[in-house]
Amino acid sequence: MTDPRMLARWHESQRPRLVAIAVNLLGDAAEAEDVVQEAWLRLQRTDPAGIDNLAAWMTTVVSRLSLDVLRSARRRHEAPLSAERWRSHADAAPTPEEDAAAADRVGVALLVVLETLGPAERLAFVLHDVFGLSFPEVAAILDRSEAGSRKLASRARARVRGAAPSRTASRADDRLVAAWLRAAREGEFATLLELLDEGAVLRADYGTHSETIRGARDIAGRAALSAALAARSTRILVNGRPAVAAVVRGRVVSVMIFGIHHGRITALEVLAGAERLRTIAGLDEAVGLA
Numbered sequence: 001m002t003d004p005r006m007l008a009r010w011h012e013s014q015r016p017r018l019v020a021i022a023v024n025l026l027g028d029a030a031e032a033e034d035v036v037q038e039a040w041l042r043l044q045r046t047d048p049a050g051i052d053n054l055a056a057w058m059t060t061v062v063s064r065l066s067l068d069v070l071r072s073a074r075r076r077h078e079a080p081l082s083a084e085r086w087r088s089h090a091d092a093a094p095t096p097e098e099d100a101a102a103a104d105r106v107g108v109a110l111l112v113v114l115e116t117l118g119p120a121e122r123l124a125f126v127l128h129d130v131f132g133l134s135f136p137e138v139a140a141i142l143d144r145s146e147a148g149s150r151k152l153a154s155r156a157r158a159r160v161r162g163a164a165p166s167r168t169a170s171r172a173d174d175r176l177v178a179a180w181l182r183a184a185r186e187g188e189f190a191t192l193l194e195l196l197d198e199g200a201v202l203r204a205d206y207g208t209h210s211e212t213i214r215g216a217r218d219i220a221g222r223a224a225l226s227a228a229l230a231a232r233s234t235r236i237l238v239n240g241r242p243a244v245a246a247v248v249r250g251r252v253v254s255v256m257i258f259g260i261h262h263g264r265i266t267a268l269e270v271l272a273g274a275e276r277l278r279t280i281a282g283l284d285e286a287v288g289l290a
Helices: 004-026 029-044 054-071 096-101 108-116 119-130 135-142 146-163 171-186 189-195 216-224
Strands: 196-205 210-214 233-238 241-248 251-261 264-272
Touching (some): 004 029, 054 119, 119 135, 119 146, 171 189, 171 216, 171 233, 171 241, 171 251, 189 196, 189 216, 196 216, 233 251
Antiparallel strands (some): 196 210, 233 241, 241 251, 251 264
8 A cells, every 4th residue: 555645544544443542551532642643654654565464553553652651751650541441351353433432431440440550461451352452463562472461461351350340320321421422522512402301400519619500501501612521531430320530631530420310311410629539439549530
């Protein structure tokens, strides 16, 4: 594939998968975008005719760049990383589109456990268990033996499984919150309005002050203006209830818990600020707490 236009189109088709890998590894959407862009620039400086498998080559470059970021002195002194996405090992290997859409709910305890994984453990787990790469492929990226890579993934898997949440929220509620998050990311006021009960109430506790917003239109309007924060949010469970956690540079900065009745969102509880977030079981142990 030597035609620059064909190469650019190919890259766009692969980009969602590559960004999803980087986000899972780094826990930060902005850093993930930077890593994928750098990988693309490196590909442009390379003769693609000499690359047997472009997808594997780009996966390797993105993974190694992410590993460099994880190991950097700057990141070591910052808060640990947050789990942007988590997928069960039992899931089938995802397509690029599925990778981009993969944002399964994770429990708060699982979020904390993923933050404690070392860079190599995190990479082995994410690439093998989440994205379905073989252990020989993971070993080549890590520059370790296949047996060593298996041990890394096994240790990570044991810690993750120990924290895996029981799913008490229904699939319908799950889909509703996923639709809310998508609409908020796009600033789609009309869609947000459809998801809300007319008499919905949002109560926010920021630690220093509180706020109450009543009515679907006012709540949808506020959410539509929060696309930047929604883009950094991931679905979680809080005491079995569907929720979303906003993660900025590896730190949980706010949690929104949903009340759902008859297929509509009737209540939203927002908690922000370190003191309020520590009242949520599991978050008090997270070093990445804002």
